[in-house]
Amino acid sequence: MKLFVIVNGASAGGRTAKRWPRIEAALTSAGLDHDVAFPDGPGHATALVPDAPGAAHVALAPCRGDGT
Numbered sequence: 001m002k003l004f005v006i007v008n009g010a011s012a013g014g015r016t017a018k019r020w021p022r023i024e025a026a027l028t029s030a031g032l033d034h035d036v037a038f039p040d041g042p043g044h045a046t047a048l049v050p051d052a053p054g055a056a057h058v059a060l061a062p063c064r065g066d067g068t
Contacts, residue, residue: 003027003034006045 005027009017027034039045 003032004049005034005036006048007036007038008045009038 007016007020009020024034024036037048039048
């Protein structure tokens with residue numbers, strides 16, 4: 001399984017960006033292959049989904065944010 005993780009680094013007052021390396025290490029340690037994208041503003045997370053590298057991904061994993 002390959003995940004496409006969208007990380008809102010600005011969420012939680014920027015704490016998500018600081019925690020992301022630990023989260024990513026846990027994904028890797030668990031053997032979960034993944035690609036990651038960081039939206040650069042409101043609505044960008046939604047726009048990133050069609051750009052995901054297609055059939056290679058079987059799951060979408062948003063990492064914190066505004067409910068996008």
